Amino acid sequence: MRHSLIELDAVIAIMRKGSFRAAAIDLGVSTTALSNAIGKLERQLGIRLFNRTTRSVSLTEAGRHFVGKVGPALQDIHEAMDAARSQQETPSGTLRINAFATAAREILSPLLLQFLRRYPQVHIDLVTEGRLVDIVADGFDVGIRTADLVPSDMIAVPLGLYRRYAVVASPSYFTTHGTPLVPPDLQAHACLRVRLPNAALFRWQFEKEGQAIQVDVDGPMTLDEASLARMAVLNDVGIGFLMESDVREDIMAGRLVRVLEDWTPPLAPLCLYYPNRRNPSAAFAAFIDLARNFAAATTAKQRIGCHRQ
Numbered sequence: 001m002r003h004s005l006i007e008l009d010a011v012i013a014i015m016r017k018g019s020f021r022a023a024a025i026d027l028g029v030s031t032t033a034l035s036n037a038i039g040k041l042e043r044q045l046g047i048r049l050f051n052r053t054t055r056s057v058s059l060t061e062a063g064r065h066f067v068g069k070v071g072p073a074l075q076d077i078h079e080a081m082d083a084a085r086s087q088q089e090t091p092s093g094t095l096r097i098n099a100f101a102t103a104a105r106e107i108l109s110p111l112l113l114q115f116l117r118r119y120p121q122v123h124i125d126l127v128t129e130g131r132l133v134d135i136v137a138d139g140f141d142v143g144i145r146t147a148d149l150v151p152s153d154m155i156a157v158p159l160g161l162y163r164r165y166a167v168v169a170s171p172s173y174f175t176t177h178g179t180p181l182v183p184p185d186l187q188a189h190a191c192l193r194v195r196l197p198n199a200a201l202f203r204w205q206f207e208k209e210g211q212a213i214q215v216d217v218d219g220p221m222t223l224d225e226a227s228l229a230r231m232a233v234l235n236d237v238g239i240g241f242l243m244e245s246d247v248r249e250d251i252m253a254g255r256l257v258r259v260l261e262d263w264t265p266p267l268a269p270l271c272l273y274y275p276n277r278r279n280p281s282a283a284f285a286a287f288i289d290l291a292r293n294f295a296a297a298t299t300a301k302q303r304i305g306c307h308r309q
Contacts, residue, residue, distance in 0.1 A: 007041045008074050010034055011049060015067055019057055091283040092121035098135055099144035101128040102226055102243050103270050106161055107144065111294050115287055122283045130197030130224075136275055141284055146268040154273040157291050160298035163267045165205075166244040168256040170236045179259055180239070183213045190238030191217035195224040204241045206263040213263075217241075 006027075013023035014034075024034040042049055049063035059067060099107070104126060112124055127140070135143040143154070150156045167180075173190075180186050183206040194202040201222070203214040219238045223229050226246055233240035233247075234255060240247075244264075250256040272291050277284070 005074070005077065007037050008070055010037050011041070011063075011067060012071060012074065014038070014050065014057060015059055015063075089282055090121065091119040091281075091286045093281060093283050094123045094125055095142070095283050095287055096125045096127070096140045097142045097144065098127050098129070098133055098138070098140040100130055102246065103144045103146075104128045105226075106163070106243075106245050106270065107159065110298075111159075111291060114294075115290050118290070119283065119286055122286075135273075142272055142274050142287070144270060144272050147271045148268045150271050150273045153275070155276060156271040156273045157288065158295060159270045159272060159291065160295040161245075161270050163269065164244050165241055165264045165267070166247055166251070166258050167204075167239060167241055167260045167264065168247050168251065168258050169233055169239040171254070171257050173236050173238065174257055174259070181260075183215050183260060183263055186215050186217050186239065189217075189219075191219040192229045192232055192238055192240045193217060193219055193222040194226075194229065194241065195222055197224075202241075206260065207265050208263045 010023065010027065013026050014020060017023040017026060020034055020038075021031050024031040027034065038049065045066070047062040047066070048060050049066060051058050051060055097112075112126065116122065116124060132145065132149055133140070133143070135141075143150075144159075147156065147158060167186075177189060180189060183204070186204065191204075196202050201216070203216050206213045206215065217239075221232055221237060223232070226242055229240045229242060230246055230250070232238070233242070234250065239259075247256055247258075251258050272288075274284075274288070280288075
């Protein structure tokens, strides 16, 4: 047997106001409708909740026991509903995002930190992993992957970031060991091997003028995290094959030297993706809106850069 919140609210209102008429005004219903709701509830419960006279209304012993049990639970329900409504109005709560580590590093400062500065009541739970997950089944609001890995049933927002790999080593390494001129030359160098999430070793991929080459490099270390590979390269261990965004500042500062640049064409762009939602929270809607604005601004900047070149 189920009872509506209206009937339960009616009991509390009558108890507080001390009359059906005052409670009806407070609830915005007619006195007759309120009386009928209470009568229906009493019949369903099989008890009388109120003692009624022409002058006053008071709870029966059974009514006091009922209110003592229902009242706190009803308050919790209304607080939960108010909290849910507030999330539709003011961005708050937790936003769960799944991305691979490189993508997270690329969007952390320009997108995620910018979002937190605008909406300090939102908490971002960012999970980075190499495997491709089902964001719905795993409880994520948003996923970030390259465009070619976004599931077809998701809504995708291309982020417009220009992405490609960079082959780099320290200046002292190239001074000592020479500079590779074409990808096959790498087989004579100490290279940092990369292990993929499925445990396979990543083969360095190159392309120039339609010619694609994969090189199975060898070297003193095998790693599965780009930040560790960058540290090793900076310490003269060998040549690394890293995302350009991870080493751009090192190249500009002269800490690393880039080679084979004409063999590293642009990669598939990053996309933010999510399932269709009918009633998104304010935090989710604000994040998607900021991501779309970020993508538009990034694309515009890149177009301007291309025209200037």
